[in-house]
Amino acid sequence: MDKQQLMECHERIKPFIHNTPVLTSRLIDGMAGARLFFKCENFQRMGAFKMRGAANAIMQLTESQKQNGVVTHSSGNFAQALSLAAQSMGVKAHIVMPRNAPQVKKDAVRGYGGNIIECEPTLEAREQESKEIQKKYGATFIHPSNDDAVILGQGTACKELLELHPDLDHVITPVGGGGLIAGTALAAAYFGNGCKTIGGEPFEGDDAYRSLLSGTIEGNITTNTIADGLKTQLGDRNFPIIQKHVERIIRVTEEEIVSAMRLVWERLKIICEPSSAVALAAVLREKETFKDKKIGVIISGGNVDLVHLPFQKPL
Template identity: 75%
Template sequence: MDKSEFIECHKRIKPFIHNTPVLTSHLIDEMVGASIFFKCENFQKMGAFKMRGATNAIMLLSHEQRQKGVVTHSSGNFAQALSLAAKSLGVKAFIVMPSNAPQVKKDAVKGYGGIVIECEPTLKARQSESKSLQEKEGATFIHPSNDDNVIVGQGTACKELLEKHPGLDYVFAPVGGGGLIAGTALAAKYFGYNCKVVGGEPYEVDDAYRSMLSGIIETNKTTNTIADGLKTQLGDRNFPIIQKHVHSITRVAEDEILYAMRMIWERLKIVCEPSSAVAFAAVIKEKNLIAGKKIGIIISGGNVDLGILPF
C-alpha cells in the first residue's frame, strides 16, 4: 500500500463521501496543554468513517463481481456503510447480522438498502452464513477492517486532516478491528512530517495493546466496555502495519471514556459515540507526551443511541 494508492483511492471515492470538518476548542486546548484538531467523521455519510473503506472496496471490484453483489457480517457501522456504499454504486449488499443486534441497527441497514440475513449471535455463525451467501449468490466478501482496500479507504480521513493541518505532531485514533488505525498510520507516514500515530483502546478490550507487546494477534476473554465499536480484534492484513507504523497504544478506563465523551459533547457541541471518545480519552491521559504539540484526533463516528446516553 504505497502513497499513490492513497491518492488514487481518495480521487476515486470523493464523489461518494464528505470531506468532513475539523473542529477546535480553546477550552480543550487549555485543558490538555496542546493544540487539538478534531477530524469529525461523525459528520460522514451514515455517520462514521467506515463509508470511506466500504466505498473504495466496492469500486475496485470488477463489473462481474459488482453484478453479483457484496456480503459482510457486522452489527455496527460497517453494516450501514457497506449498505449505503453499495446502494450509491448500484450494487446489492447482503449483510449478515446477529439475531440479537438492536432493531434500530437492523432498520438502519435496511433503510440504506442492505439485505439483512439474521444468524445466531456467534462469530462462527456469522462466518458460516457469510460463506454460504458467497457460494449461493456469488457475492464478494468484504471484511470490515482486515482488507487492504478498506484500510486505504479509512486512511483518507487522516489524509484530509493532514492536508488541512500539515504540521501535526501526533494523530490519535481508536483501535477496534484495526482498519482505521492501520490506514491512519500509513496516511501519517505518506502525508505528514514526522507525524506519529497513537491508538486509544479501552482496558476492557486491550487486545491490540497486548498484541503489540507479544508480537502475535491476541484476543479478549471479556468485552465489558461502553465502546461497543471496539470489541473486534486485529487481523493478519492490518496487524503488521500497526506493528511497523503505530507509535504506541494508550489504554483508558471506562470512566475516562465517559468523561471524554462528555467533554466533546459540552465543548464542541457534537454527538460522538463512545468508541470515538476513546481517542480523546487517550489524549487527555498522555498530557506529558503531547504537551505543547499539535494533535489530530479522528472522531470516528456519531452513531449513538440518545435514549441511553450515559450522562
C-alpha cells in the same frame, strides 16, 4: 500499500464521501495542555469513517463481481456503510447480523437498502452465514477492517486532516478491528512531517495493546466496555501495518471514556459515540506525552442510541 495507491483511492472515492470538517476548542486545548484538531467523521455519510473503506472496496470490484453483490458480517457501522455504499453504486449488499443486534441498527441497514440475514451472536455463526451467502449468490465478501481496499479508504480521513494541518506531531484514533488505525498510520507516514500515530483502546478490550507487546494477534480477554465498536480484533492484513507504523497504544478506563464523550458533546457541540471518545480520553490520560504538541484526533463516528446515553440521568 504505497503512497500512490492511497492518493488514487482518495480521488476514486471523493464522489461518494464527504470531506468532513475539522473542529477545535480552546477549552479542551487548555485541559489537555496541547492543541487538538478534531477530524469529525461523525459528519461522514452514514455517520462514520467506515463509508470511506466501504466505498473503495466496492469500487475495486469487477463489473461481474458488482452484479453478484457484496456480503459482510457486522452489527455496527460497517453494516450501514457497506449498505449505503452499495446502494450508491447500484450493487446489492447482503449483511449478516446477529439476532440480538439493536433494532435501530437493523432499521438503519434496511434504510440504506441492505438485505439482512440474521444469525446467532457468535463469530463462527457470522462467518458460516457469510460463506453461505457467497455460495448462494456469488457475492464478494468484504471484511469490515482486514481488507487492503478498506484500510486505504479509512486512511483518507487522516490524509484530509494533514492537508489542512501538515505539521501535526501526532494523530490518534480509536482501535477496534484495526482498519482505521492502519490506514491512518499509512497516511501519517506518507503525508505527515514526522507525524506519529498513536491508538486509544479501553482497558476492557485491550487486545491491540497486548498484540503490539507480544508480536502476535491477541484476542480479547474481556469486552465489558461501553465502546461497543472496539470489541473486534486485529487481522493479518492490518496488524503488520500497525506493528510498523503505530508508535504505541494508550489504554483508558470506562469512566475516562464517558467523561471524554461528554466533553465532546458539551464543548464541541457535536454528537460522538463512545468508541470515538476513546481517542480524546487517551490524550487527556497522558497529558505529559502530548504537552505543547499539535494533535490530530479522529472522531470516528456519531451513531449513538439516544435512549441509553452513558451520562444521562434516569428520568
